[in-house]
Amino acid sequence: MKTITCDVCQSILHSPVSGRSYFHLAHRDICEPCHDKMQFQIKPVVRTKMPFNYKWYDALVRDSVEKAIQKGKFDAK
Numbered sequence: 001m002k003t004i005t006c007d008v009c010q011s012i013l014h015s016p017v018s019g020r021s022y023f024h025l026a027h028r029d030i031c032e033p034c035h036d037k038m039q040f041q042i043k044p045v046v047r048t049k050m051p052f053n054y055k056w057y058d059a060l061v062r063d064s065v066e067k068a069i070q071k072g073k074f075d076a077k
């Protein structure tokens, strides 16, 4: 059986489905609960960015993911 370990919280996912039960972002595997928290964390930042820019967004995601991996979680407010 295929398993994936979330790079942030270290949970093991069985038979993961990309884009549904896990997300591949910034060359990392992220489980759905962590992905939700990340969205929650970056949404207020994304909202202030005008005009929206994908390069900037990618950098923001990468930065948030790397910080979360160091802490073992996303700081969802």
Ligand SMILES: [Zn+2]
Binding pocket: 006, 007, 008, 009, 010, 011, 030, 031, 032, 033, 034, 035
């Ligand atoms: Zn996780």
